[in-house]
Amino acid sequence: MTDAKMPTRSRENTRQRLLDAAMAVFAEVGLDAASVETICERAGFTRGAFYSNFASKDELFLELAARVASERVAAVQSRVGGLAAAGPDGFDESEISAILEQVLDVGADDRMGVLLMSEIRIRALRDPDVARAFLEQDAEMKRNVAQIITDISALKGIEFRVDAAQAAHLMLTVWETAAVRAVIQGVADESRGGEAALRAATGAHLAEVAHLILC
């Protein structure tokens, strides 16, 4: 029963390093093209360490996907908390989009995040387990964003043209697609528009939607 096991501190450490390395490699070349070998050498291990910690690449991916998803949700939730601070003063449509932009830019503002989510998404198109995880995470995100919208609505006494759930759905959709589009744009003209361009593009689209849902 002592077998509850302190994972030797080094074991858990190894797992995390492997997961981090896998995240980077998956983002770079995609799940299928990423060999176990590559992941290991990126993490500074050999395949022995890998198979001592994971049964297969798929298992690792599942765990990684869960980690990424929960991190995204957690990050958004934490930002939602610190939102009430935003005073109930002046209000215009740019404000709501700014708030959401700030809330959402966790997990979608960097190239790697977009690539990883795309990898998870395409996997969800074929694997039931991943599909369920994906939908659940998405629903959670939607709930959080809807909460924000509701809060704003209550705080400022504003009515929107659609209910919070629909608005949240729409904004998440637009945000996600815009982020992907921006990365593709950067790849097309490898002039490395990078972060700035990405943020600008997604922000603009969000503002557009905010305008639409206002009364």
Added chain:
Amino acid sequence: MTDAKMPTRSRENTRQRLLDAAMAVFAEVGLDAASVETICERAGFTRGAFYSNFASKDELFLELAARVASERVAAVQSRVGGLAAAGPDGFDESEISAILEQVLDVGADDRMGVLLMSEIRIRALRDPDVARAFLEQDAEMKRNVAQIITDISALKGIEFRVDAAQAAHLMLTVWETAAVRAVIQGVADESRGGEAALRAATGAHLAEVAHLILC
């Protein structure tokens, strides 16, 4: 004269069969997981035929992506043409979404179409060539949809809350995301909701957007 040099009729035929088979296999297992061998046996050939017609799997994919893209655009364009027939009678927000739904359901209404476009999209996130092709096709689609919206606006004397380009962008975004989501939904509960569910889900979201962009 129809054929400058008849490529033996059999050669071009072989190419097409290989492309068709590849399309199916790519949709099923993804680009990376699809082996040349699998594609060939699906098409009823051996690898000899493949390497006689294509230099590599990547080359085939590029050609396939171009074909799919141009087919999508062509299909939408042809539907746009037959649109003026829709009489300028009664009008409500469900009509505009119905029209767009009808126009768009080419290329996104079937599981395979969604899977293929997702494959192209994820490839566009890493390969500059694919990225450019993707963006170009997307812009073309957007132009066509914007045209439809403009036509409707003129025909019925309606003003929208955003300009046609923005509206088109939004509707394409929502449509595409909804289609993907529906497929994932079907994978999650493999009760095979299938086509009907997919169409219903995407239709509902489109209607929602139509409501928003109306004055």
Added chain:
DNA sequence: GTGGTTCGATACGGCGATGTATCCGATACA
């Protein structure tokens, strides 16, 4: 210190996919 356990490295066998080089049959042409 000593023995046991644990974790990662090394070594091995094997499979599957790739790309090329060669062969064979059918069609086109003289």
Added chain:
DNA sequence: TGTATCGGATACATCGCCGTATCGAACCAC
């Protein structure tokens, strides 16, 4: 009818990667 060409099949050599089995070293309790 004989011959050249073309398209696809077959055969071959190779490589990368996988998963396991084994080894060795560090860490633990006593």
